[in-house]
Amino acid sequence: QVQLVESGGGLVQDGGSLKLSCAASRSPFTLDTMGWYRQAPGKQRELVAAITRGGTPTYADSVKGRFTISRDNAKNTVYLQMNSLKPEDTAVYYCHAEFWPKTVRPYWGQGTQVTVSS
Numbered sequence: 001q002v003q004l005v006e007s008g009g010g011l012v013q014d015g016g017s018l019k020l021s022c023a024a025s026r027s028p029f030t031l032d033t034m035g036w037y038r039q040a041p042g043k044q045r046e047l048v049a050a051i052t053r054g055g056t057p058t059y060a061d062s063v064k065g066r067f068t069i070s071r072d073n074a075k076n077t078v079y080l081q082m083n084s085l086k087p088e089d090t091a092v093y094y095c096h097a098e099f100w101p102k103t104v105r106p107y108w109g110q111g112t113q114v115t116v117s118s
Contacts, residue, residue, distance in 0.1 A: 002027045002107045004095045008080075009112030016116070017083045022095030022109055024076040029099040034071060034078040038091035038114075048093070049080060063089075085116045 008020040024031055035050030049069040051057045057069050068081040078095065095109035 002029075002097070002099075004097055004107050004109035006093070006095050006109040006112040009093060009114045011115045011117065012085055014085065014087060014116060014118050016085050017081070018085065018114060019082065020080040020093055020095075020112060020114075022078045022097075024097055024107075027076060027099070029101070029104050031073070031076055032098040032100050032102075034095070034097045036069065036078070036080045037094045037096055038089075039094070039111075040091040043091075045094070050096075051078065082114070085114075087116045087118045090114060090116050 003025045004022055006022045008018055010018060012018055033050055033052050036048040037045050038048050039045040047060055048063055049057060049059045049067055051069045051071050066084045071078045091114060092111040093114050094111045096106060098106045
């Protein structure tokens with residue numbers, strides 16, 4: 001089945017940067033929209049950013065101007081460049097992928113921890 005492998009999380013200081021990667025492997029279907037969600041303890045999982053196969057991005061208001069989502073369709077990979085990180089960005093970040101056809105269920109990555117210290 002499809003595997004979403006995430007990498008790039010870690011511990012950074014307030015104002016630092018990280019770049020997350022998510023690679024889809026073993027996929028017999030074409031990737032459609034991909035995105036990143038995050039969940040902090042005691043909070044709902046929220047959309048951080050998403051990008052269509054054609055490259056159109058959307059962002060949560062809280063990260064606009066600081067985060068950039070991109071993708072490489074040839075590598076079946078989505079990235080999230082995170083700059084000017086704040087303590088409130090601390091969360092587990094999850095990759096999400098949708099496929100063509102839409103009868104194929106979306107997949108989630110296992111999550112990668114991002115911790116921003118003050």
